[in-house]
Amino acid sequence: MSEYFGNIKTGAVTIASGMGITLKHFFNAIHRKGDAGVDEAGYFSQVDGLCTLQYPREVIPTPKNGRYRLYNNIEDCIGCGQCDRACPIGCIAIETIKVAPDDLALCGKTSDGQQKKFWLPVFDIDVAKCMTCGICTTVCPTECLVHTPVSDFSEFDRSNFIYHFGNLSRLEAEAKRRKNTELQAKAQAEKEKKAAEALKESKA
């Protein structure tokens, strides 16, 4: 019999204490917790209250080193392809054209003075496949490929997820390729001429 009444007593007591907690939260609902980020000093001194952030209007605090949208500062990119090899998913596509010796100056240098040896007509990152692991940003020698803390980059059309960072238009790229093929053809012709002369001398 005592177990029967004990059951009812503990039931009533625990339900009452549970309801006390929810009522305390209900009456505390007049305060709203601030929207400070965890990286700000006063985060834990904010008042305890409703902690909803109304997303489109109030922005969700992300720290400066957040790893979200990829960005490639193409001027600094030397086209080495390290990031393409390191990416576990392989969502980076790079095409490079060797810079002809005479327009090295035209191609320019990276911000820290390194001479760039490749044109970059195509540097595509398929952000839909990217899992923001950040390995490409760590292997990049000139650190031009970085993650920006912009966490909301949703698109309506899937093809917009392929980010094009290449800095050559198709025509320029065509021109550069033709120039390279000519150079190669000339170099090839010289080599044959030299080989033919060497052959003649060896015979003579």
Place this chain on the structure above:
Amino acid sequence: MEEGKVFSQSVQQSAAAYAIIHEKFGAAVSAFDANETMPFFEVLDARLWRDIALFMRDHAKLKFNYMACITGMDYQAEEKLGIVCNLESLSLFNHKLAVKVKCDRDGGFIPSVACVWHTANWHEREAYDMFGMLFTGHPDFRRILCPDDWEGFPLRKDYKVQESYHGIKVPY
């Protein structure tokens, strides 16, 4: 234990456990490979694997009552499939040991130890699902992760992905 190299305490415990097994099963059990990261021995005669398992679990000084996992393996060089079982004695002797059992590539049989450790039930189904070695005496033997009518065994080294599954293009 040929060289005089001093081994860590856990490897010595495993060696002691191996000695008891070797003494009972003799030839059916290969030499003890005392490497630091995972000491193991191989069961040469696969048909005895279930008896060895029962012996390891119930022997007074062994008491391997906890099976951590069974890993399916594809030894392409030796044209064999195999499993690696990590066994451990929980809260009794605290020693660990790994056991390897091999069977030939096509239509190979390994006796199932699902009746010795319940963990083996699903692990063996997964090993079959991924590698295709058959486990005799398994209570409920079918694929676990892939769909039942999937062709081929995905984790084999010579596995070619099927072109389409129920009309859905498979290669990504």
Place this chain on the structure above:
Amino acid sequence: MTSTALSQFSIPFLMGSSLNVWSEALAGFNLFGLPLGLVILAAIPLVFIALYSLTYGVYGERKISAFMQDRLGPMEVGKWGILQTIADILKLLQKEDVVPTSADKFLFVVGPGILFVGSFLAYAVLPFSPAFIGASLNVGLFYAIGIVALEVVGILAAGWGSNNKWSLYGAVRSVAQIVSYEIPAAIALLCGAMMAGTLDMQKIIAIQSGSLGFAHFFLFQNPIAWLPFLIYFIASLAEVNRAPFDIPEAESELVAGYFTEYSGMKFAVIFLAEYGSMFMVSAIISIVFLGGWNSPLPNIGPIALNDLTNGPVWGAFWIIMKGFFFIFVQMWLRWTLPRLRVDQLMYLCWKVLTPFAFVSFVLTAIWEVYVP
């Protein structure tokens, strides 16, 4: 609303404060011989029912649950999300009304209808103010207890009709629950009726009126009255499938219980029937134990608070406020407690509530007979 009802009860209460003067003038207002004032007076509670149960009950629940859980609740539609429920109803209106092919079409359609009607039929007998009562039956309380059972038919039709395993579970559970919780509920209300000596809702409330305000309420008249009050409150929770007893539509087990297959307006009908019956049950408990439209404020010497705050329109205010208080407690319980299992539910009903209901019934009888 019949004019006799008005004359029979409102005259003694029309005297006194300004609110009464205003409502009396409105009552007397005639347009081309048509008693327009009476129609307006009658419309107020009906508008309230439609406004409350269709919109602000749902909005209130979402806001109260949000505040209890450190959330904001709906804020997008309207100033503080006020128009949220209207937006919901419009959304549900334009949703396709899917009737599953293998469903039993007639039962599937009729189920929500019976459910909605069952929960709103009891409003006919609720006295919203001394001047207004839908139908002043002299067996009002008996009718209210009886009509609640109609919901069971609606739930069973909906559950069985949608030919879905989960709904079948939900429906069968709810039949067991509502039918078995009728007994402690009825006995607890019987204690109230015993104290009043009549089943007529108006008379029950009239007996509880007096200059001392809340002292006249049955809850304080009888030392044991808190027990039937508590029993009826718990049993009423179970009857409207609320809080710890929402087993028929247990979201986490039965997906959505008996209304899994419903979408569009049928879902809205079931959803609002629940809120309708929530208010109905709170109104009954406040009528029987807390003196429906009587104001709880006592007359303290010269300041005649009680007389100031009584009268036809004040009456409607008081009963609605008491109803809202009990609805708040129901919501408060829902967002605190986990759900009972079916067999624990039956244990609570037959092993705890019913015996205590009989005990309180006997004690009230002793109190009524021996103590003048």
Place this chain on the structure above:
Amino acid sequence: MQELDTAGLGSIRVTRKNDHTVVIEKDLATEQMVLAMGPQHPSTHGVLKLECLTDGEVITQAEPFLGYLHRCFEKCCENVDYPAIVPYTDRLDYLAGMNSEFAYALTVEKLLDIEIPRRVEFIRVIVAELNRIASHLVAIGTYGIDLGAFTPFLFCFRDREIILGLLEWASGARMLYNYIWIGGLAYDVPSDFLKRVGEFVTYFRPKAVELCNLLTKNEIFVKRTMGIGIMPAEVAINYGWSGPMLRGSGVKWDLRRNDPYSVYPELDFNVPVPDGKLSVVGDCLSRHLVRAFEMEESLKIIEQCISKMPATEGFNPRSAIPKRIRPKAGEVYGRAENPRGELGFYILSDGKSTKPLRCKARSSCFVNLSAMKDLSKGQLLPDLVAIIGSIDIVLGEVDR
């Protein structure tokens, strides 16, 4: 005694007694309903399908079906080199990314046998324990929802949001970090990160007590979970259970204590095991209690790590990371104590390539779930939901 024909619906026996009383015995064969608690169900914690044979509310057999979230983790590992597998291990148990990375990094470091700086070890323990608390908060919150209590879930996720913020501040991502690399860390923790973690510990303690009063002590919660899904200790070991499940059955086995790794031997924390006073040993409630008390232990560990943390001058988190990770030929089975149990990695390397020859993940939820078939025999449907909630499965780790 006369047998009536019921066209195969069971037997009806009518016996006439001498005083004209008639006794009718009926045992009609009621058909068992197959109920697919399918991959899309509110309380299966992910895409798990349970095919239940139900006789009324009682379940005679519940057969789990897996594979809906199988992403061929082991096949991917064979085509990607060692450091690039780390982001894949986050996606195994996506509620405890740090712990999974920790287990993988430990295993490969055993193969490489390189020496890890002490500060790296302490940072790893702090972020792993923070992730354990976050994972337990999800487990307790969703367990409350399974039984109908919505409010504790919201309190749990409000506090978990702070932990995710802290981990995002340290590693850059909220849930899938790629932070613990093989041999070190991706970045050092920001300057006043440790102070903020200390503030979090003092902030969270009263909140945990409030959560305990609201849910764990609630009589209805206790009635719904006590004495349900009882698993005795030996059978739990035989099923290969680990983590809170094994400790819930009364076996005092915690890898941080029994097979110590990293700096855990230097830290003192006790391993909570139910003693039968608050709950029946081995039932759903004791598994829940183990998780609740473990959060308190994790807070203690974090506090000790903050006090013992070496200074940061001249510390480079990537100092011990070899240029090309090409481990020697051999195989290793390394493991760590994940919030859901023992996550083990078996790695076979042939010494020549930078890609593992075979990398198997021994997932704790996969093994804990295998006992579901026997655990759910003869239970009621609502109890089946309570049992699944207490096993606390994450389908990412079950299906790999």
